[in-house]
Amino acid sequence: MIDNMIFTHEIESFLEEDLGYNDISCKLVGEKPVKGIIFTKEDCTLAGLEVAQSFFDYFNIHYSTEHSDGDRLSKGDVIYSLSGSSLSILRTERLVLNFLGHLCGVATNTRNCVDIARRYSDVRIACTRKTTPGLRKYEKMAVIAGGGDPHRFNLSDTIMIKDNHVKLMGVEGALLSAKAKAGFTQKIEVEVESAADALTAATSGADIIMLDNMGPGEVINTVQMLKRSSIPGHIIIEVSGGINMDNLEDYAKTGVDIISMGSLIHQSRWIDVSLEIIV
Known part of the structure; x- marks a missing residue:
C-alpha cells in the first residue's frame, strides 16, 4: 500500500x-x-x-x-x-x-453547485453511488474536495429502503425488517415519492427521508407538512432525482437538509x- x-x-x-x-x-x-x-x-x-x-x-x-x-x-x-x-x-x-x-x-462541478446552494441556504450538497466502476473512492474524494458530501460509499454504510423495497414490503414492513437487522451504528433511510409515504416513514422510525423525483413545489409542501406533524427532530430530509445545476437553485430554497445529485459526477x-x- x-x-x-x-x-x-x-x-x-x-x-x-x-x-x-x-x-x-x-x-x-x-x-x-x-x-x-x-x-x-x-x-x-x-x-x-x-x-x-x-x-x-x-x-x-x-x-x-x-x-x-x-x-x-x-x-x-x-x-x-x-x-x-x-x-x-x-x-x-x-x-x-x-x-x-x-x-x-x-x-x-461540485464547488459550483455548492456555491449556488449557499446563496439560498446551508443545505448540504451530496453525490450518489452513480460513479464510474472502479473509480468510486476517487470520485467521492473529489466531491469532498469540492465542498460536497460523499453520501454512502457502499451498500453497507447505511440501510436504504428504495422504491422496489416499498413495492414489495410497504414502507412500514420494510422499516420493521430493517430495524430488526440493523447494527446499532447504522442509520436507516427511506426513499419515498409521496407526502403520505414520507409521513409514514417519519412515524415508523426512519432516520433519513429521501424525497425522490419530486418537483420543488411538491418538496416544499412535503417539508412543511412534515414539520407541522412534529416529526422527531433527528430526522434528516433529503431530496434527490433529476437535480442538476439548471434547477438546483429551486431545490436549495425548499428547506431540505440534503440535496443529493448524481450529476456531480456523471455530468x-x-x-x-x-x-x-x-x-
Whole structure:
C-alpha cells in the first residue's frame, strides 16, 4: 500500500492497462534526468493530489506543490514541479493527467453547485453511488474536495429502503425488517415519492427521508407538512432525482437538509491539465 488513497496493486493495474507489453514511445528519449511541471490550462477546483503523488512515489519521481485538494486554481497555475527519470515521468504522465483532469472536473462541478446552494441556504450538497466502476473512492474524494458530501460509499454504510423495497414490503414492513437487522451504528433511510409515504416513514422510525423525483413545489409542501406533524427532530430530509445545476437553485430554497445529485459526477467535465518537460 502506498497511502490511504491507493494501493500498490491498483497502481500496477492502471499501469498494465496504459503501458501494454512493448512501450517504445517512452523509451525513445533514453534514460536521463529531467524536470517538468504540471499545470492547469483553465480555472478549476483542485482534486486528486494523493492519487498523483502515489504514482510519483511508485516511480521515485521527486515532486513539490504549494497546493492542497480543494484549492481554487486559475488558468496557468502550476500544480506540481517534478524532477526524475525521463522514462518514469513519461510513463506516468497520462495516468496522472487523466486522474487530475477527471477529479478536478468533479471537484469543480461540485464547488459550483455548492456555491449556488449557499446563496439560498446551508443545505448540504451530496453525490450518489452513480460513479464510474472502479473509480468510486476517487470520485467521492473529489466531491469532498469540492465542498460536497460523499453520501454512502457502499451498500453497507447505511440501510436504504428504495422504491422496489416499498413495492414489495410497504414502507412500514420494510422499516420493521430493517430495524430488526440493523447494527446499532447504522442509520436507516427511506426513499419515498409521496407526502403520505414520507409521513409514514417519519412515524415508523426512519432516520433519513429521501424525497425522490419530486418537483420543488411538491418538496416544499412535503417539508412543511412534515414539520407541522412534529416529526422527531433527528430526522434528516433529503431530496434527490433529476437535480442538476439548471434547477438546483429551486431545490436549495425548499428547506431540505440534503440535496443529493448524481450529476456531480456523471455530468462533470474534465479539466484540461498538462505536463511540460523543462529542458
